[in-house]
């Protein structure tokens with residue numbers, strides 16, 4: 001190993017600095033040379049080497065014990081230096097999932113947090129209640145009644161839709177009910193969460209009326225659906241299918257898990273009310289702020305039928321109280337009104353910029369489906385090479401189907417819509 005001693009200052013400091021760099025770069029690992037030998041190699045006194053080693057032991061780069069060899073400690077930087085480089089972030093990210101992160105309501109949220117810190121009684125700084133803070137549970141119950149037509153039930157505060165669904169799946173397994181019908185195509189992460197909780201999932205086809213209820217296999221007594229805005233096809237569960245779904249739940253004495261993930265965003269009319277509002281004894285309703293504010297908050301809820309108790313992971317109490325204050329102070333409604341206008345305008349602009357292509361999905365949420373006349377995987381690759389990230393609809397299906405892309409516009413900068421659409425159109429014609 002070559003150690004370059006350079007720079008100003010005493011020799012032992014120059015040596016410490018060279019060793020530090022060698023460790024960070026991953027060049028020096030394992031045992032370091034004995035001080036006598038290194039001193040001979042460098043043509044310096046042994047004291048210089050022992051001083052440098054002692055400095056690096058104090059800084060945590062080296063571990064030295066009397067009587068044994070001095071070793072390099074695997075410090076964070078050295079480990080990070082060896083990690084493979086991450087793939088470059090796409091210039092335009094149209095993979096579905098994120099809301100408009102640039103427009104997170106920083107100021108109103110900070111104000112809600114400040115209010116909580118200033119006014120929350122000290123008694124709230126004790127151990128958190130497992131089902132969530134009573135204040136937020138009450139506020140969410142009222143909000144969901146007002147905005148989503150939800151019926152009263154047991155409101156549980158949890159870490160998000162995934163956390164709530166996981167909790168209910170675990171409770172189902174404990175009750176001996178292990179079959180879960182899921183939408184095909186559907187959101188892969190929730191399907192996996194259900195499997196991790198011990199359920200066997202049964203994919204059921206989706207068409208432009210939503211889940212094909214008649215095809216739920218016999219013997220299955222729980223179903224996970226996105227009635228207000230199917231993910232990813234963008235269809236809405238038709239009134240006929242809603243009635244069939246509720247009749248099915250009554251017939252099999254089953255449970256409907258209603259994923260209401262982005263229902264706040266409907267642009268052509270008022271969003272359809274929840275299925276839970278029609279039969280709260282048969283439906284568990286799930287929602288979160290992952291699509292309205294940010295998934296980084298990890299704030300979600302479930303409204304459960306009366307006899308259900310579920311273990312979930314409620315977020316920190318101060319965040320729960322901030323959300324309660326944000327809702328009751330009117331900040332959440334104001335933010336959603338502005339976000340709706342922004343998303344609607346962005347969706348219109350994207351549709352226009354894509355030109356004469358076949359799109360599907362109602363005017364809602366943060367994504368739409370673009371149908372292709374050629375291999376979707378090839379278009380995804382071409383687009384990615386041009387700096388545009390899009391998702392292949394097959395990624396959400398259990399078996400490959402008609403080629404299509406899922407385009408998420410939630411976190412696409414308004415200034416990038418036309419350029420992204422142009423690059424995507426080019427990828428579609430050249431793939």
Ligand SMILES: Cc1ncc(COP(=O)(O)O)c(C=O)c1O
Pocket residue numbers: 097098159160161162163187226231259261287288289290291295300
């Ligand atoms: C279909 C669907 N359900 C639920 C969620 C939200 O999940 P969570 O609240 O666990 O972040 C998302 C977010 O991407 C989603 O796409």
